[in-house]
Amino acid sequence: MNNLKATQREQKIYGSLVEIMKRENDCTAYRIIDKSGEVVMTSYTVFPGIELIYNDVHMQICQVDADPPKNILEINHCREGRIECEFDNGEYLYLSKGDLSIQLKDGSCHNSYFPLSHYHGISVAIDLDEAPKCLSCILDDVSVDPIELSKKICRTDKYMVMRSKPCFEHIFSELYTIPGHIKRGYFKIKVLELLLFLSGVNLDSERLAQKYFSKYQVDRVKSIKKYLVENICQRITLDELSQKFDIPLTSMKICFKGVYGTTIYSFIRNYKMQSAAMLLKQSDKNIIEIAGMVGYDNGSKFAGAFKKVMNVTPKEYRNKIVQMEPFLTK
Incomplete structure (x- = not known):
């Protein structure tokens, strides 16, 4: 029988309103409900310290980080809707359909704002203290160091947005339709593909293309x-x-x-x-x-x-x- 009570750690991360809809093996489905709407997050452990999360949001403002962990590299892909990205200097970016955001979470609390009260997407969360230091041991010729990747991506900014590209669609499209019986193995392949791609991409041009408000x-x-x-x-x-x-x-x-x-x-x-x-x-x-x-x-x-x-x-x-x-x- 599944334990459907949120742990103390889960309440710190997602807040006191979080409910556990399902918990089995390496999958947990979380739900947050208030008078403004509902958020459902279905999280899969892909590798130690690396999670893939499906986000289904139907509210405008949601504070899920009550006591967020530090040193987390979070990669978000927007399938539908929009999400606001707020920076320390008071500027804003907006993630729209097909876009990718990359954030180094520093343990500070923040509200997630969804302008259309509607958002669907995938997050890949990498705990840099727990994830394997190098993933090349999993597949030959896949040399990805999560810590080095975070330094490359977030060396000047804790948050950046990469606008929609065909390669993003290629990486993420199958994740929204993958059959359940091969899901776990497919997650591993896709996470490695994503990290390998980001390790080789030129981010300077991406930063110049960002539109701030x-x-x-x-x-x-x-x-x-x-x-x-x-x-x-x-x-x-x-x-x-x-x-x-x-x-x-x-x-x-x-x-x-x-x-x-x-x-x-x-x-x-x-x-x-x-x-x-x-x-x-x-x-x-x-x-x-x-x-x-x-x-x-x-x-x-x-x-x-x-x-x-x-x-x-x-x-x-x-x-x-x-x-x-x-x-x-x-």
Whole structure:
């Protein structure tokens, strides 16, 4: 019978809210739930001191490091969504689909911020005090020293982001679909492949390509996003937002897309249509009323915008929901 109680060490790492969903052999599934959402992390021990973790996040802010360990080299691959990377100097980077981040964790606590409240990806965590000093003993011609790798990657920065490349897709794509019966062996091969690749890559050009945003810019666009969501029924121009939140128009547009992965207009249109879809599903209000609630005083313009986002008209969407109700209530 599995022991489903979190150990003291696990609570220090993941916080007091962590639950153990599954524990068997070298696999443990953790879950953190609060009123804002849920995080599920499924961790596999690949080598001593080296873990591969599947991250399934559906919340915006999560503090999992209550008392984090030191000297951990963490490599993250983003499959879906976005994650914020905050630096000691007050600058920010954002990890998006296909990107890779590399961080040397120093034992300090921090919040993980997911701008879209949605993130799926894989982490490889290497405990530099416990991992094999050299992995060349596992396969001939695979000369990877985790400590030397960490010095190379993090010699100037504790955190860096490498933008999406076909080689990342090659390394990680199979990890999301690998059959269970060969999973353990495949993990070993893929972790070695990843570390060997990073040992040979030229990181100087990667550092030059990184796009940073200041804390002021990020705080402004987060406030803008909050304002847009809270005033969904209003029509608001970009110039009005720029003046109201005291940020230059060009900087506002670039930073908003950097944080949320889309333009301001696309973000608010999608948010309005998702909100309208919920109203069509959960209320008896007519379509014109719902259009007004999300800032449209013209029914045909609302229907056109709704179809662009949802691929069906508001009427078709509601009819589809009505047709599904008998099956949903069974």
